[in-house]
Amino acid sequence: MPEETNSQSLQSSLVTAAILAIGDELLSGRTKDKNIGHLAELLTLAGIDLKEVRIVSDEEQAIIEALNTLRSRYDYVFTSGGIGPTHDDITADAVSKAFGVACVHDPDAMQLLGEMYKRREMEFTEARQRMARMPEGSRHIPNPVSTAPGFIIGNVYVMAGVPQVFQAMVDNVLPLLRTGAKMLSRALPCPYGEGDIGTLLAGVQKAHPQTSIGSYPKYDGQRFSTEIVVRARDQQALDAAAEAVIDMIAAIDATRVQPNPTAEA
Amino acid sequence: MPEETNSQSLQSSLVTAAILAIGDELLSGRTKDKNIGHLAELLTLAGIDLKEVRIVSDEEQAIIEALNTLRSRYDYVFTSGGIGPTHDDITADAVSKAFGVACVHDPDAMQLLGEMYKRREMEFTEARQRMARMPEGSRHIPNPVSTAPGFIIGNVYVMAGVPQVFQAMVDNVLPLLRTGAKMLSRALPCPYGEGDIGTLLAGVQKAHPQTSIGSYPKYDGQRFSTEIVVRARDQQALDAAAEAVIDMIAAIDATRVQPNPTAEA
Structure with missing residues (x-):
């Protein structure tokens, strides 16, 4: 379709977004993405125009470059993937560097996760503590499925890659967004x-x-x-x-x- | 995963690629993409590293900008979508502009399509003739499903968005590619x-x-x-x-x- 040809008054109420999906498993074809289509549909229903999607590998520079381009270009950027506890989960670090802030163990997230593992009589390992890391000053995105929160910094919403967790986080994010005139x-x-x-x-x-x-x-x-x-x-x-x-x-x-x-x- | 840490001798045999999927229907969530995962899997099997994927709307500037970035950065770029006969199919024009060449009714494609419609006693309408348009000097990608060819210009492979047609074109493209050391x-x-x-x-x-x-x-x-x-x-x-x-x-x-x-x- 050609570019939307709405009247000027409607243009001013347009809200735009991009999705940045992160993960080698998407690029190798091992995992078939389910998050992009899901969020695309919900954004459209909410009156937010998804303008661009990118999928990049688990490489810090690739994430930083894509994120900085997208967040300067659109009202919102939603990311998926790379916020788990293993060495290949580098999204929190990359997002912190993109914003030029420190990546820290968020005190509230540490408490939330620490209590959860204590309740479940599981060790709060160094790996699990990685899931509490986020750019300093971020707000949480609640995760009702597996506790470890996503986070919001600026206009960037960082969510998990596992579809059940991603979808639960999206449900918590959508009510926070400014929406435009519905298409x-x-x-x-x-x-x-x-x-x-x-x-x-x-x-x-x-x-x-x-x-x-x-x-x-x-x-x-x-x-x-x-x-x-x-x-x-x-x-x-x-x-x-x-x-x-x-x-x-x-x-x-x-x-x-x-x-x-x-x-x- | 961190960046591949292979030895230098293996690095030199790396072949890289990007996918550019084109279409408002992907961004609205109406159509759930099936082509990216399919091609990603085949590229991995062939020893070609898919490094990045972008999905953009049917807007000429968005297509041109993404294509020019990706084709300068990777060995191959594969596109899907926007080469049909309707007004919202603008990929041939956008690719031509990205390469700075004329978008023409390719004589071989005109003959191929003209004969097909004649055999089927169907009119070779102006809309159908649009499917013969491609950047001047392109090579064809054969389309065994519905005849209208994709095309190759430089390191860019332009294919249809309909999954059955896309997959048939991919099968015709893969044997043409330089492949790297298999992962x-x-x-x-x-x-x-x-x-x-x-x-x-x-x-x-x-x-x-x-x-x-x-x-x-x-x-x-x-x-x-x-x-x-x-x-x-x-x-x-x-x-x-x-x-x-x-x-x-x-x-x-x-x-x-x-x-x-x-x-x-």
Whole structure:
């Protein structure tokens, strides 16, 4: 889709975000990421525009560089991964360096974890104490699954990579965020492939500049169909463009002899 | 994991890559990406190090900026998405601008597509002709699924976003690539959480600098366990580190009373 073409008054209420997923296991293909799609969907529902995603390895310089670029460019940055207790968990150090502050054993996190391990009669090992490390002055992101908190510094929200923990942290983070005008959307199934509709659909987009019309090809192994998605922050603009798309599909229907239209479903 | 610590002779045979996935539907969460994990796995098997992934929207400047950064930094860049026939498919234009060359209707692609639509008694519409557009001088990536080719320019491989088509294009691309020394790996299941093993595992990593040891927490809703993955380009180094990890787990076993060890599985 082309860049959102909303009116100026709506532009001012846009809130933008990026995701930075950290971990060699994502780049080796060993782990298939589940966090990006999950958070992307929730941000969209909340009216926050996810503008960019990056996946980098567990290398300090790679994390620092990506984080500093993203946090200067977008309202929010959400990271996943690298805050566990092992030697390859270096996110807290990298984030601290990116912000130019010390990475410390946070006193509140030390107490929280110390009490939890005491209750469970487990040793609060040096490795486990690593999970209390964060940039000095960070706020916690509560972790109802496994206690060790994520943290917030500036506009950066640092969360765990394990999906169950990531999702629980996201649930605790979303209510804290400034949200923009919600993007409304309407998905319209279209039995024709993109080659059949491309020219006409470009005309519909041009006639409805306040909306953003995307078309997503589907392939069932035999033939292509399309899902057309109209998005806008204004309900009237959305409805008008959606009507135009529906008319367009009807116009193509009328030019076709469909031997068995029900087979289209 | 820390940066690979292989010997200098192995460093010279490293081949690096990045993936650039393009599409608003990925950033809105509407589509959950399947291409990144698929290609990541195949690159690893081929001995190519995937170093970075970016997902950007269907905005020309975002695509150009990400592409120019990635193609200057890594040996190969693979893109997915935005080469269909509709107005929101702008990848060919953006890649052309990134390389500073004209975006043209490639004559061979026009012929290929023209003949295909003629055979299928379908009109070769203006929208469908868009799929023949690519930077002047590109080579084709054959598309056995739906004919419209991907393309190669410089070190950039431009492929479709629909997973079936993307995967077929990847199969045609992989044999063309220079591959590096294969990364060998061994995964070792560990019944203990990262907090139990963290300190010891850091010691194993330190004692085996030619390897890269990652630990990946798993959470089954009740308790954490770990998958420890040892990676190296040298078989002997791999075996030695893997033995050390196995010894480490056995040493922890010996300190524990396990009332019902079979329940660990």
